[in-house]
Amino acid sequence: MSTASDVDTDKLTNPLVREEETELTGKGKVITLEAPGTGAMDTWRAMGPGIAAAMTGIGASHIMHGPTAGAQYEYALLWIIPFAYLMKYCAFEFAHRYTLVRGESIMEAYGRVGNWPFWYLGFQSLVNTFGIAGRALGCAALLWAAFPFMPLEIWALAVLVISVGILWAGKYAALEGAVKIAIIVFAGASLIAFLLQMPTPSEYMGRLLPTLPPIGAALLFGAMFGYFPTTVEVSAMQSNWAVDKKSGMVKVRELERQGYKVNLAPNYMRNYFTLFKRDMNISYVISMLTGIAFLIVGAVVLFPKGIVPEKAEMGTTIAFMYTETFGAWIFPIIIGGGVAALFSTVFTYFDGQARVFEECCVRLKTTWDEPRVRKLLYRGFQVLWVVAGAAIIYGLPRPIFVVQIASVLALLFSPVIYWLNIKAVKDNFTKDDAEFLPSKLLFAWAWIGTIGLGIISLYVLYLQFLS
DSSP, rough: OOOOOHHHHHHHHHHHEEEEEEETTTTTEEEOOOOOOOSHHHHHHOOHHHHHHHHHHTTTIIIIHHHHHHHHTTTTHHHHHHHHHHHHHHHHHHHHHHHHHHSSOHHHHHHHHHHHHHHHHHHHHHTTTHHHHHHHHHHHHHHHHHOTTOOOHHHHHHHHHHHHHHHHHHHHHHHHHHHHHHHHHHHHHHHHHHHHHOOOHHHGGGGOOOOOTTTOOOOHHHHHHHHOOOOOHHHHHHHHHHHHHHHHHHHHHHHHHHOEEEEEEEEEHHHHHHHHHHHHHHHHHHHHHHHHHHHHHHHHHHHTTTTOOGGGHHHHHHHHHHHHHGGGGGHHHHHHHHHHHHHHHHHHHHHHHHHHHHHHHHHGGGGGGGGGHHHHHHHHHHHHHHHHHHHHHHHHHOOHHHHHHHHHHHHHHHHHHHHHHHHHHHHHHOGGGGGGOOOOHHHHHHHHHHHHHHHHHHHHHIIIIII
16 A cells, blocks of 8 residues: 555656645645546556456466367367357456456455455465466476476476565566566467468368367366466456556545545546556457467467377477477577466466465454565465475476366356456445446346356366266
8 A cells, every 4th residue: 555655756756646735624635636648658558457467368378278279179179268258358357347446456345245255265375276386387398398407397396486586576577578578579479370370261260169078178178268368366366456556546545545635537537447448458359369379370280290288398399389380490489488478477376366365364364454464474375385386396297287277176266256256346336436337238248257157167077077
């Protein structure tokens, strides 16, 4: 939370904040918040929570599930990617919308349902150890492909430890620019490879209609629904990142808590809402197209050769998809971009999931809600993840398989979190917020997504254990 001195700095440097001359008896001064611009540069500056959520997806789902599906089953599972994006859209949109309009994390709304959501999310955070271990193994497999002088397990453990070290040192901002550039180059190479290897549309367009999964594909089927575009619990993380961005009503609530009276320019919320939708939609569409490209390139390059990404050789197989297209010179670019994408996912989860766990703990035990204990909970969770993640890495050093387990577990948790996001928006928006309440179409869309993920979860359990 910002301090009064933070606000003074904002007033001096932020053109959207204007202090009125009139003193308010006993309450301090009036602050007028100007509407942000909505041009191209304003959109670029405002983008953040949507990109952060997309970065958690352009990692394990794209790099690991997409090529694996294409290599094993050609285009048979292609339809899952657009359907998963459509089904989960409102889960992320509602969480981000809630924070923008209500000026608080969506976890505040979870607390109004009762304490059980915090037990649920806390347990999910612990179960997600499989996710962090699988992502670290995936990143390690790419590193091992380029630098095989260390075992896969050592590389994976190094990824975990370095992520935590950078977070604790507060140095990620120095790496952020380079990581973003590497991911953009990597995504660009993926799309160019798709264009160069692109089969005729007739070969795959018919596969965009839902079909039952092929025999033996139950785990991958569930994994793709679990991790594309990313896991639904990221919606709560996205809400927390939106709080940090201080967009919309978040800034207003912060100023009000510090004793200021806040006046809003007429288009203040409308413009912020426009920027939020652009952040969400641009990130979402790019992520979806990249995921489709990964699967199709895997189907074109790997499927005819019978090569499937697996075990420590996963990184070499992924790189082969692109060296086969561009030549050996692309190898370091693909490895560097893939490592950046997966490392950013590991790092983002270490931060986002630890915040969720910390918030759950302090809401279940309110005496812990003070800075020193919060810091201990945040860092303690990360240490636990390193230790437990290392146990999984050494006990099951198979990147693709571990990520598939984590993905199915994420799928099983998703319907309840989705329902909580719907309830948060439905129950907490006031009459003053009516303009920004989702339409009936969006609510219907959200319910279809929630129920659909529930049905798919039951179907995957049936295929895996009862069929």
